[in-house]
Amino acid sequence: MVLDIRNNILNMTSKKDKKWTDVVFSVKKISLSYKLLGLLIIVLSLSFFWAFVDNTIPKTDFLGGLINFLSLVIVIVLWLITTYLSVRWYLALFKKNKSWIANNLSYMIHTLKLYDEETFETIKNNTVVREKRIVRAIRIKYKETDKHVFVRIMRDGDRFTSEATKLGENLESSLGLELDSTNQTVAFAEYTFLKHKDERIGLNSTVTSVNDSDEIKITGNISYELHKVPHSLIVGGTGSGKSFFILGKIINYLKLSPQADLRIIDPKKADLSLLRFVTGFENKVATEASQICRILRETVELMEQRYTDYFNDVSAFGKTYRDFSLPVVIVVFDEFSAFMHSVDKKLAKETLEYVYQIVLKGRQAGVMMEILMQRPSADDLPTNIRAQMGFKAGLGAMDSIGYNMVFDTNNVEYKTVTEKGGGYIQIDGKHTAPVYFETPYIDKDFDFIREIENLVKEKQ
Template sequence: MKQNALTNIINKNSDWHEVVYPQRKNKLLKYFLVLFILMLTIFFVKVSNAIPPLIIDIPVIHGYMSFNGFVDLLIIVFWAVSIYKSIRFYFNFVKDRKSWIANNLAYMIDTLKLYDEDYFEVIKEDRVVKEKRIVRVIRISYNESEKYIYVRIMRDGDRFTKEATNLDENLEATLGMELETTNITVNYVEYTFLKYKDERINLASEISKSNGSDEIRITGNISYELHKVVHSLVVGGTGSGKSFFILGKIVSYLNLSPQADLRIVDPKKADLSLLRFVTGFEEKVATEANQICKMLREVVELMERRYSEYFDNVSAFGKTYRDFNLPVVIVIFDEFSAFMHSVDKKIAKEALDYVFQIVMKGRQAGVMIEILMQRPSADDLPTNIRAQMGFKAGLGAMDSIGYNMIFDTNNVEYKTVTEKGGGYIQLDGIHTAPVYFETPYIDKDFDFIAEIEKLMKNQQMADISHVAGVEYENTI
């Protein structure tokens, strides 16, 4: 009964195809091809014999050819072409009916012996002999979309149930594709493969593609809507590409419509602190402990004001900050661990309380936080805060303990990261497990400060135009 139920799961969606093993050979088609070729040959022979002999010589190179000989030559050519076309049509027909995915998966079943055999007594030539037959086969189905191939290994309670969770490397080699995610359920294990290698995007070209949405694109295949994936945790040591990644995200945030309201916390007074010299950021960068706590408190107060002004009656049911065209407020907190270790416990507790309020209540009001760390540490970032992070990324080489702290999972086999800007990422609602990615490519001549100044200036001009328009309307 369980097997029938699992079969029904596959059949509910006609796009899922079950791999047949051993593959059935359709001998009828071969017999039909042979019969067709034979009939075609007889037809051309009869046509040749039906032509009356004519004593006509046709001039050819260095001599003459009889008319009948010329006709016979044409018949032979037509016969050969017809036979060739028939055979080619047959093989194309057979190839189309047998998906390469099904063929490769059947080959994997065969080479890994993912089937059980038993002996049966049969009568051959008046003798009882034992014949080996396949009695049980691992059940595999697949589905193909524009970007992905999905493979499900059914868990029927037999010896293949355990095998189902350990076939990731074999499937990668069999399909020649990179594994994106693995989803383990009671009834099956689903592997998702990228049909095409993910592309590293160019930050400069992405900036020019602003379309008024709050979509943030990370790679060719990975993007997310900011209002759905709130709060971020980015971990990466020196040389991992973390700084450029964050600067790139800042540019993307400022390119949103309405433009994001950013607050920068940089207790080490590194690159991010220099944004205080950019027009519009003068009062939005904090480096000292008292400034940092003040900024966090002000953000929490802003969040509470939004709730009291926009979400204080039943008409706001199911709405978010986007329904009121409010800009998202994002606190970018660099060197979080360094800050927690460099201040006294009272200040650390105060800051942590503000961070906790933001991650717990900020989603609907459009108030978010992005925490940056060099090394993952459960002591510095409590689980109740880490669990609320919708965007998690670990950049650069890292051991499994570090990855497990970021992503709260220990059943992923991480590959060694050698590319600068490479790492693993997991987005709520998009990934069920961390996947490898590479941060957007940034040209060495790209001027972050100039780009940020331009975006801030554009917003100021838009604000001035809006105010002028309102004042003009009021005079009418």
């Protein structure tokens, strides 16, 4: 059964992907003739250089000495160029016009010994000679586009099957490219590499200037449209850059047209709670349990009212809040886990019910949740809510349990995060697995409160 499934996937792959190229691997042995040719190139090159220098007649006058010096310089340059081209030509004899990708992957196969050899006996010059021959090697395919290099390690049920999912770091080193994402099927493990390193962008570059667009850029290569990715989960401990990231996103939302309707929940009364002093946010910032439930309840009521007013007949089929020019409503819930541990079970259950209604029904009506936590916990944020989060980010150094809780996957190789604002991200419709990223750069002296005040005033 498994074999049939794997064969079907391979057949579909071969029909759909015409540009995949096999890496043909073989251990090349340099023959005696090629060795002699290489030695001849070196001897002729050194002999020519030595003969010229040895036969150069010293000149005592200034002009003659200058001419002699310039001639020597020219000959040295020509000798270096000729030697370089000769060596390149000599090495090319063994590459057989392979691409740089194939050559580097072949080198990786050789150095990691991802092949099996067996000894055979042959007769040469009436003598029995024992030789080693490659009987099987790991199968690798690759494909190149303008922005990416794709590498597939085939899983054929041999000893290389388990190796296929562990080669991320080796492939990165061999190709000299940054791993963007991984994908694993029963038939192969696929690695996607960026040909050009992703760039960290500034806050001013995160919102597109195109009218009626709600595209938000995270990095040079990563962006998403808010109406297609409605809910977010951001996890990060102290010093991870989580606070700057969400403040930057708040500024992005206030730059949208129409301007987003923001509701802020900060049970720890930290930086986000200070937005209650900004004009326009007076009744939209909650820090106490009763206020938090009120804001969530009012948001659910607004969502239901939108469905009643705008999605009540067949003319609304296929439409969203954007078709009615409604502002997106975003609830930013900071320190979600801390709140759930600070209230009684009845209030925690009520909060979860409101949150679940929003994440389940809010997309079409334009009502969205941004949940922030220091550490993910299945007890605090159930799976049925996490599964609705289209935008997931884990900032700072996290252990495998934390990553698995955020991204619901355990077959990804995570690198150690050392950069503040660095972490892993997964966006529905963009990534099949978490990828490394760095949040938009924000100067430490940037005045968030003043910027938010100015944006709110502009839209009034």
